[in-house]
Amino acid sequence: MHGEEVINELGEEISKGKGCIVFDFACYFPYADQDFLIFKFKLGEEELEPYKYNHRYPNKDYVTISKKMGRRVSRIGYPVFVDLNEEYFFILEIEVGIKDYKTVKLDFPVIVKLTEEKPVCNLGFRFNFDAATFQFESYYEHENDGIIGHRHTIWTNKDHNIENAIVITPLIQVNPKNGVYVAEVLTPHPQTFEHFMC
Secondary structure (H helix, E strand, C coil): CCHHHHHHHHHHHHHCCEEEEEEEEEEECCCCCHHHEEEEEEECCECCCCEEEECCCCCCCEEEEEEEECCEECCCCEEEEEECCCEEEEEEEEEEEECCCEEEEEEEEEEEECCCCCCEEEEEEEEECCCCEEEEEEEEEEEECCEEEEEEEEEECCCCCCCCEEECCEEECCCCCCEEEECCCECCCEECHHHHCC
């Protein structure tokens, strides 16, 4: 995250005592016509405010989802503001596929609790279209010999030999929605606002 962008997009609400979950979602889709891609998400039954596809990463083969805020578009992903000191449990539903052909819905249970001390968290998601693999990640503060740095937890559906990765097994649901439910609960790490800006 870039500090100035985080302050511009989150600073006012955080200063008013709100918490924020930042969803940073991307799909690797290395094809010329990206208009055929369906890539969207929602939190439980809640329909999200408008968003748009763009390319926030240097690798333009990644299609990213960014929140529309009036005439502006978020540069950090899709921030969702919540009340502090409340535990939020929701089903994160991600739909990905090819328009007019086939899509799959992936359902993930998520638990988040943010506090005054740590009012923000991130949840990144990468989907590789060709390999049918996905990976979530969430960063947290880690101190080693007095130096504070970043560590992260990764949840993935394939064993990529990533240290400390949690391999989760999708439970296939046979239904008309092509739904895939995952029992493993995702728990994004709360962070201080100062560390989140680094």
